[in-house]
Amino acid sequence: MSQAIPTPPVAAPPPVEPVTGRERRSRLAGFLFITPALIVLALFLVYPAYYTIRLSFYQSDFLFNFTHWVGLDNFKNLLTNDPDFLDLSTFPPSGSLVNNVRWVIFYISLSLVFGLGLAVLAVRVRYERAVKSIVFVPMAIAATAVGIIWLFVYSPDINQGVLNALLHAFGHDPIAWLGRDDTVNYALIFAYIWASTGFVMVVLSAAIKGIPAEIMEAARADGAGEWAIFWRIMVPMLSLPISIVTIWLFINVIKVFDIIYVMTGGGPGTSSRVIAFTMYYETFPNLKPGYGAAVAVIMLILVLPVMIVNVRRFRSERVIT
Amino acid sequence: MATYEQAAPLAPASRSERAVRFVTRTPLHFVLIAVSVIWLVPTVGLLITSFRPNSDILSSGWWNGLTHWHWTLANYGTVIHANGMGHAWLNSLIITIPATLLPLTLGALAAFGFAWVPFPFRDTIFLAIVALMIVPIQTSLVPLLKLFRQWHLSTPHFGIGAFAFVGIWLAHTAFGLPLAIFLLRNFFITLPKDLIEAARMDGASNFAVFRRIVIPLSVPALASFGIFQFLWVWNDLLMALIFLSGEPSRQPMTVRIPYLLSTYGPEYHLLSAAAFLLMGLPLIVFFALQRYFVQGLLAGSVKS
Numbered sequence: 325m326s327q328a329i330p331t332p333p334v335a336a337p338p339p340v341e342p343v344t345g346r347e348r349r350s351r352l353a354g355f356l357f358i359t360p361a362l363i364v365l366a367l368f369l370v371y372p373a374y375y376t377i378r379l380s381f382y383q384s385d386f387l388f389n390f391t392h393w394v395g396l397d398n399f400k401n402l403l404t405n406d407p408d409f410l411d412l413s414t415f416p417p418s419g420s421l422v423n424n425v426r427w428v429i430f431y432i433s434l435s436l437v438f439g440l441g442l443a444v445l446a447v448r449v450r451y452e453r454a455v456k457s458i459v460f461v462p463m464a465i466a467a468t469a470v471g472i473i474w475l476f477v478y479s480p481d482i483n484q485g486v487l488n489a490l491l492h493a494f495g496h497d498p499i500a501w502l503g504r505d506d507t508v509n510y511a512l513i514f515a516y517i518w519a520s521t522g523f524v525m526v527v528l529s530a531a532i533k534g535i536p537a538e539i540m541e542a543a544r545a546d547g548a549g550e551w552a553i554f555w556r557i558m559v560p561m562l563s564l565p566i567s568i569v570t571i572w573l574f575i576n577v578i579k580v581f582d583i584i585y586v587m588t589g590g591g592p593g594t595s596s597r598v599i600a601f602t603m604y605y606e607t608f609p610n611l612k613p614g615y616g617a618a619v620a621v622i623m624l625i626l627v628l629p630v631m632i633v634n635v636r637r638f639r640s641e642r643v644i645t
Numbered sequence: 646m647a648t649y650e651q652a653a654p655l656a657p658a659s660r661s662e663r664a665v666r667f668v669t670r671t672p673l674h675f676v677l678i679a680v681s682v683i684w685l686v687p688t689v690g691l692l693i694t695s696f697r698p699n700s701d702i703l704s705s706g707w708w709n710g711l712t713h714w715h716w717t718l719a720n721y722g723t724v725i726h727a728n729g730m731g732h733a734w735l736n737s738l739i740i741t742i743p744a745t746l747l748p749l750t751l752g753a754l755a756a757f758g759f760a761w762v763p764f765p766f767r768d769t770i771f772l773a774i775v776a777l778m779i780v781p782i783q784t785s786l787v788p789l790l791k792l793f794r795q796w797h798l799s800t801p802h803f804g805i806g807a808f809a810f811v812g813i814w815l816a817h818t819a820f821g822l823p824l825a826i827f828l829l830r831n832f833f834i835t836l837p838k839d840l841i842e843a844a845r846m847d848g849a850s851n852f853a854v855f856r857r858i859v860i861p862l863s864v865p866a867l868a869s870f871g872i873f874q875f876l877w878v879w880n881d882l883l884m885a886l887i888f889l890s891g892e893p894s895r896q897p898m899t900v901r902i903p904y905l906l907s908t909y910g911p912e913y914h915l916l917s918a919a920a921f922l923l924m925g926l927p928l929i930v931f932f933a934l935q936r937y938f939v940q941g942l943l944a945g946s947v948k949s
Contacts, residue, residue: 353851354764361755368819372785388791458681464931466880468899472920473687582882603783620783631776
């Protein structure tokens with residue numbers, strides 16, 4: 325890839341070389357190629373983001389006008405005065421921000437553990453492709469359908485929900501997984517892990533297959549056990565793909581909405597709401613667009629570090645090439 | 646270079662070695678098969694349910710459907726006709742096809758500009774687009790809804806109903822473009838420089854180079870972004886919910902299915918059939934083009 329990158333045109337064009345007509349035309353052509361995309365991005369992505377940031381400092385109405393300047397009040401209310409968003413007075417703390425922290429911790433770590441574990445184990449058997457396909461397929465399924473699938477699995481009716489049928493078979497009473505505030509978040513998180521593990525597995529599996537065989541053989545010849553090989557060789561060599569997958573999972577988890585909308589609607593009560601759900605709820609059903617905009621801005625702030633990492637990585641890559 | 650994959654399967658030499666190998670590997674097989682079952686059961690359960698009559702669904706678990714064959718297509722008929730899922734399926738398609746082709750076209754044009762046509766501030770603009778890749782949809786919903794109302798991009802024009810979808814097409818295009826430009830530019834840049842220089846020497850214009858050389862050589866990359874965008878738009882709930890839920894006749898399946906849930910409670914004979922109608926097309930696309938999908942995933946994550 326390195327040799328193919330053309331030299332950046334802006335980087336010090338030699339002053340002796342006169343700008344020919346052909347070059348000037350080519351400069352214009354470059355802009356012509358990117359202009360349609362830039363217009364769409366500016367109108368439908370950048371301008372709306374600016375509008376939302378501005379709106380977060382206002383109280384707004386159902387027409388989304390800047391009705392009344394309130395400064396930082398929306399943010400202050402969210403963080404200190406809205407138990408549905410953040411409530412530190414109870415134990416454990418609650419609110420959609422806290423729920424999202426739960427999602428970050430359990431969804432990311434378990435997806436990584438399952439994905440990496442499957443990638444490492446599946447490579448050792450002949451039916452690797454079959455296992456990988458089975459785990460990967462949910463990637464193509466809409467979150468709406470994932471929601472229906474798992475609603476059915478968790479059904480409290482022992483004639484429908486396979487999980488409660490199993491509990492019943494072992495003599496346990498059925499549990500309303502989605503109806504109790506102490507289980508609902510974990511039930512949702514597991515359904516989403518089921519849908520995402522395939523991605524982690526496929527990416528890490530490709531990375532594992534790229535590890536040179538000599539390294540493995542040398543380690544085995546030196547008497548290293550499989551466990552030591554996993555921790556001392558594979559994990560360090562996979563650190564880059566693991567970090568990239570983690571970033572992907574993080575962005576996914578900050579934006580998680582569909583599955584909660586379908587499976588619980590944020591309930592019971594407000595106990596399974598997350599940030600993105602609160603943004604939707606405050607803006608549309610609750611008709612407080614300014615307040616909802618503040619939630620959207622908090623989401624943007626949460627993914628900002630990822631944006632910086634991406635841009636940095638891209639730049640450093642260019643320096644190397 | 647030999648890789649780990651090729652080195653993994655070691656042929657056992659003797660019978661006793663084979664026995665030892667079998668015993669030590671049993672837990673491995675057990676774990677992998679258990680995981681496969683856990684990953685399959687939820688989907689299979691719902692699939693079987695979608696073919697069972699409602700009376701059976703209410704009186705016995707789907708696993709009984711495996712031994713007592715009494716299957717029917719009636720659930721599909723009901724959701725397609727009585728619940729309007731057939732219409733919603735068409736809406737999903739009307740939304741998805743332009744919302745896939747538009748970012749693919751604009752993205753390819755821009756990516757070619759970034760890869761092969763020098764112009765001022767090229768790298769700065771490209772970095773800005775990389776940065777836009779992770780902007781959450783939530784930051785655009787409200788202003789876009791207002792914009793679409795003001796510019797009448799969510800109502801039919803000239804008696805053509807499809808014009809009502811212009812707004813959501815453009816919104817999906819804007820959200821797909823940064824990834825499209827990023828993936829395609831990274832692919833275009835790996836094309837042989839000599840080929841493109843030679844064409845230019847022969848007097849080919851930039852657009853001719855784009856159309857005759859770059860596009861035909863980039864089918865895998867175009868396909869992988871196309872699949873991503875197709876799956877993303879078809880499976881999207883949030884944007885459709887915000888931009889289209891006001892008009893029931895324009896709702897796609899993802900918006901329509903949760904309504905089933907809220908009107909009737911969990912009626913699984915309808916929900917299961919609707920869910921599989923929703924999953925059908927993406928699964929076909931996915932299996933037919935899985936190779937490109939995985940290539941795109943790896944290009945977008947590992948290699949970058």
